[in-house]
Amino acid sequence: MNMPVEVKETPEGKTGHLLKIEGLKKHYVLSTNLMGKPVKSLKAVDEVTLTIREGETLGIVGESGCGKSTLGNMITRLIEPTGGKVVFENRDLLSMSEKEMRNVRKDIQMIFQDPFSSLNPRMRVFDIIAEPLRTHGVATGESLKKRVEELLEIVGLNRSQGKRFPHEFSGGQRQRIGIARAIALHPKLVVCDEPVSALDVSIQAQILNLLIKLQKELNLTYIFIGHGIPAVKYISDRIAVMYMGEIVEMASKENLFKATKHPYTQGLIDSVPIPDPLLRRDREELLIKGEVSGESDPGEGCRFYPRCPFGTEMCRIEKPSLREHAPDHFAACHYPLS
Numbered sequence: 001m002n003m004p005v006e007v008k009e010t011p012e013g014k015t016g017h018l019l020k021i022e023g024l025k026k027h028y029v030l031s032t033n034l035m036g037k038p039v040k041s042l043k044a045v046d047e048v049t050l051t052i053r054e055g056e057t058l059g060i061v062g063e064s065g066c067g068k069s070t071l072g073n074m075i076t077r078l079i080e081p082t083g084g085k086v087v088f089e090n091r092d093l094l095s096m097s098e099k100e101m102r103n104v105r106k107d108i109q110m111i112f113q114d115p116f117s118s119l120n121p122r123m124r125v126f127d128i129i130a131e132p133l134r135t136h137g138v139a140t141g142e143s144l145k146k147r148v149e150e151l152l153e154i155v156g157l158n159r160s161q162g163k164r165f166p167h168e169f170s171g172g173q174r175q176r177i178g179i180a181r182a183i184a185l186h187p188k189l190v191v192c193d194e195p196v197s198a199l200d201v202s203i204q205a206q207i208l209n210l211l212i213k214l215q216k217e218l219n220l221t222y223i224f225i226g227h228g229i230p231a232v233k234y235i236s237d238r239i240a241v242m243y244m245g246e247i248v249e250m251a252s253k254e255n256l257f258k259a260t261k262h263p264y265t266q267g268l269i270d271s272v273p274i275p276d277p278l279l280r281r282d283r284e285e286l287l288i289k290g291e292v293s294g295e296s297d298p299g300e301g302c303r304f305y306p307r308c309p310f311g312t313e314m315c316r317i318e319k320p321s322l323r324e325h326a327p328d329h330f331a332a333c334h335y336p337l338s
Contacts, residue, residue, distance in 0.1 A: 024084035059236030
């Protein structure tokens, strides 16, 4: 997907941390011993720590199965973590009761990957968008009708389309309905879980531009999850790269692409096709061998070691920590790229 490069600036005054994630993990038990204690677990997300600044878009990118969607679902508590902390506006979400969490959900919303299965096929579009407003007692009667019609227009749909059902819309239109539902309660944080991956390329650009427009108008903060480098680069201020449940590199999008530190990140960037055959011929690509390991226990060393062209014995036995190799540029690699 080729998109014009847009340099986004973090809005003035939006420098504080809205969300802090500390040591967040999700381990799925695969087998237990006779005493019922886990002996084999799948570490879908393992000790992830990061911050999201108010008003920014943090992109999270990686291959399918790297744990990025699981991470997004844990932030919204659609999946309960195995351990760690999710601190939103100085409140630990994981220590909250269901009642307390319900109040917080007004401020944290989610846009899902599949624009069809995420919408109730038996409900009209008006009722789908109105549902969160009714659930939280925000609006009723004429004020509810006015708010839903306003939301339809904000996302580029016609007011009269609220009478229709989801199956009567295209994929891009259905995703606009999902976006309208997500912003209905004026949230502060929106987790976008691969919101364009199921759409055609031309429609992807429209949805990304809509998200950027809404962020500026409504002062939103995004966590944008995706496996496509061009889309993540286009919309993000900072990007975190995930591999086998861990963050392996994190930096501003400018630094991530200009001064890549982790071999896996460089491999992802090199995997993006270049239309110009002359530029493609002259590009030096970092060859990444093999595929993501299916092992539930990746061992003590670097998880990327089996595929890394620069791996050494140290990489095999010693796990690299996520260190700052340049200002606000972090990478988990013993031998970062220069």
